[in-house]
Amino acid sequence: MSASTHVTVLHSDPLSGRRVAVTGGTAGLGYALARAAYARGARVGFVARTASEVERVARALPGSAGVVGDVAEKEAIHPIALQLAGRLGGLDVLINNASSLGPVPLAPLADTECEELELALATNLVGPFRLTRALLGALAASAREGTGAVVLNVSSDAAVQPYPGWGAYGASKAALRHLSAIWDLELRGVGVRVLSADPGDMDTALHTLAVPDADPATLKRPAAAAEELLALVTAALAQRLEERPALEPAS
């Protein structure tokens, strides 16, 4: 590929210049998503709980906006949203990726403590709901300006299939998947798409916690899953641009 072609490709990337935020963005799939969006010219914001990890990734992705916070905590949501929207100057894409397994090691529901279920729901369902609501104004503003806006909630096959031992995680992801589907319908007129997608079983720390003896060679690389998820995001952005007349009051 010649240099000039390469430049053209960069400029035509639908993520170039877009403001993309990823939760759980310092490890596993989240880091892969942040890095891939960054490589494609997006202005990247990311959220994670550990300050030292946020600093490490912020150094690896110069110019990105790293925010320290826990999406499972109600009080943390608006400070996170404030920093993301403030430092990125708005938001076009929100990827709710941060996830909690519930009990570790995995446990049948009968051995799952209420607090473990609550933590899975707080991280995987209520956190994404709260953060999306807090950032909906910013996303809707992008949609009004014609650039489209997308929320991608990272789901799992455990959201659809009942796997014994995955009760807390599976129930929370199933609820997130349904929440995404309803919100997507409700926001059609606003121009904000809400997607959920299963990235597949990946070679990540989260997967090791769940299935310690899995053979990494049989698992998907997070970078490959990240590219697939970003393809869904860019497709949804492009679709919104095509459908844009629908945003006008019908005339």
Add this chain to the structure above:
Amino acid sequence: MIVAAEPLGSRRQARLLVVHPGGEMHSGDRQDLAAALRSGDLLVANDAATIPASLAGAHEPSGLSVEVRLAGRRSLRADDVRGFTALVFGPGDWHTPTEHRAAPPPLAPGDRLRLGPLRAAVTRRLGHPRLVELGFEGEVADIWAGIARHGRPIQYAHVPALLALWDVWTPVAAHPVAFEAPSAGFALTWSLLERLRHLRVGFTTLTHAAGISSTGDPALDARLPFDEPYRIPLETVRRIRRAQRDGGRVIAVGTTAARAMEHSALATGAARSGSGIATGRIGPESVLRVADGILTGVHEPSTSHYQMLRAFADEATLAAADAVMERAGYRHHEFGDSVLLLRR
């Protein structure tokens, strides 16, 4: 008049007084706002989110505790967060009515302030013992994080409960640049916006760094509103022009949306897109070039907000509206009921 002292509790039951161009009035449910609008009308709201602009800390030279209220900035740029206009109070907090707040220690250029994790220095005095220009030290990321974690929403004694950040973000809050909530936007809900869309009433936004509403000092209050940066997207101006061309009314949601639109139109008489800094104030003598109406909260006659309404309706009409709202028990202040003033 009754003070709305709860941020959220009764927002869903809020009321709306519609004041028609001839002075005719209709009092109803705020969720029925759509009934007062026509197909082709356009609502223009301020989509600024509110930063937690009240920062508690200490004035290092005197050791006295202070409350700093960020009150103005030079631009809306994401990295332009080092310099702010700031109001400084002495010891105490919002439980004390602003007009009774202790004065700050004497502030001089170079004085350092320690505000939780934030470090700042006074860079300039601004003609009043309480008003200074403040410069934060450190990286932009740390300033944002410091404000996000240490700051509290600016609040006043009429609301006894401690406000959370979510209490001061309107449903459409997008860009965190306001120092106090652009509170007319509390009248908006996503259900209402959906209903308006079906009625072919347009909705769009601009961003305006709404400043503080009260300083507690009459001399300083007379200088309000301070200069406020704003940005009007190209798409917003297109929609304003289309509404005007097709005979629709352009209705500002709140005084800050009106101030930005009208300021942008000063040069050519028509709303312009881009960034600007709104200066001056709109009042009884102002000629409105863009706004055909305004959706606003219920304000006391002494405030600069109220003076702005004089551009939309004459004194007799506003007095009559006040009388109706007084009789009907309308609640005022930022979490209260609403008025829609229509000029045509």
